[in-house]
Structures are given as structure tokens and as C-alpha cells.
Amino acid sequence: MWFDSWSDLLRILLVGTAAYVTLIVLLRLSGKRTLSQLNMFDFVVTVALGSTLATALLSSDVSWAEGAVAFALISALQFAIAWTSAHWPATRRAVTASPALLMVSGVMLDEELRRSRLTASEVRQAIRSSGFGGTDRVAAVVLEPNGTFSVIGADKVGDGSALSDVTSTHGERPRGN
Numbered sequence: 001m002w003f004d005s006w007s008d009l010l011r012i013l014l015v016g017t018a019a020y021v022t023l024i025v026l027l028r029l030s031g032k033r034t035l036s037q038l039n040m041f042d043f044v045v046t047v048a049l050g051s052t053l054a055t056a057l058l059s060s061d062v063s064w065a066e067g068a069v070a071f072a073l074i075s076a077l078q079f080a081i082a083w084t085s086a087h088w089p090a091t092r093r094a095v096t097a098s099p100a101l102l103m104v105s106g107v108m109l110d111e112e113l114r115r116s117r118l119t120a121s122e123v124r125q126a127i128r129s130s131g132f133g134g135t136d137r138v139a140a141v142v143l144e145p146n147g148t149f150s151v152i153g154a155d156k157v158g159d160g161s162a163l164s165d166v167t168s169t170h171g172e173r174p175r176g177n
Contacts, residue, residue, distance in 0.1 A: 012057055015064045019056045022068045023049065026075045040145075041095045045078045096145050099166045103127075103141035105154075106134075116143050127151050142166050 052074065056067025085092035100116050102109055108120050123141050126149035132138055139157040142150040152163070 008060070011060060015067070016057045018064045019053055019067050019071075022064075023053060023071055026071050029075070040097060041081065042078075045074060048074050099145060099150075100143040101140060101163075101166050102143055102149075103135065103138060105140075106136045106138055108135075118143065123149070140166070 049071065052067060052070045056062050056064065056070070081091070081095055085095050100112050102112050102116065102118065102123050108123065110120075113120060113123070124135070126141060127135060127138055130149075130151035130153075132151065132153065137154050138151060139154045140150075140152045140163060142152070142163070144150055157163070
């Protein structure tokens, strides 16, 4: 239980180092998107890569070559989905969430909060974190596809073009100047 053999430890050191280097090379080749703020799809890919690394490290039934092929497969599939979603909007809609408008012109959109499984308190926390003391100075709060909140002040909304792809279930949109 506490110690099996020196050869098992040596295997972990050798395979672990090789698998780690392979993973770093594949992440470098797959581009910056893999390491950016994660949307749901990217999160799943990251978990799959981590699980594959753990399996390659700890299971003597899995060789380094099998682990490397699994890394390459996951990376290739991620690249293919990312490329496809960049070129075909239907794929993008299937793979990534849309931004959700949670507040417009200082008014909480209760139905959007329910759909996003959030509370008004969580939205107010995001507003406070953005430096606002009152909702009256907030033009919009958006739940982004990566799970972060964007809080746009009434004095910062401009023409609203950055919000062109953000609507609520009832079609509310923040108004620009």
C-alpha cells in the first residue's frame, strides 16, 4: 500500500516526464484558444486531457505511446471543433453557449436569471465587484459563455455594438447613446 517497487516509481518519473512534454508540445501546437478563458467545450477538453495524463502516469497498462496518441486525438478533435465552429455558426451554437442578458438599464431580468440558474444577489455581487454602488448606473450585465460576468456602466455603453449578439428571451437590449 505504501510502497510497491522502485521500478513503478521510475516508470512514473519517466512516463510522466515524457507525457508532460508531449502535452505541452500539443498545447503549444493547438494554439492560444486552448489556454484562453474556458467555455464549456474547452473545459471538457481540459478535463479530458488531465484525465488522460493521470491515466498515462498511474496505469502501468497504458504505455506512453498510447497516452501520446490519446493526447493527440483530444487535441485534434478540439482543433477540428474550434475550426468548424469558427466557420459554421450552427456548430458554434451547438458547442458554445450564448451570452445571456441578466440586467438591462438597471432592471433584473428574472426569467433570464432563472434560465441561467443565478440569483439577483450573484448579479449584484458582480456589479459591486465592477465598482458600482448602484444598479441605476448599470446599462447591462451579461453572463458570458465562459461563465464570467460583464458589467457595462450606463456611461460606457457607447453605441451598444459590443452587445449586438446579446439578447434576452423577451428581446430586451441595452440602449446606446
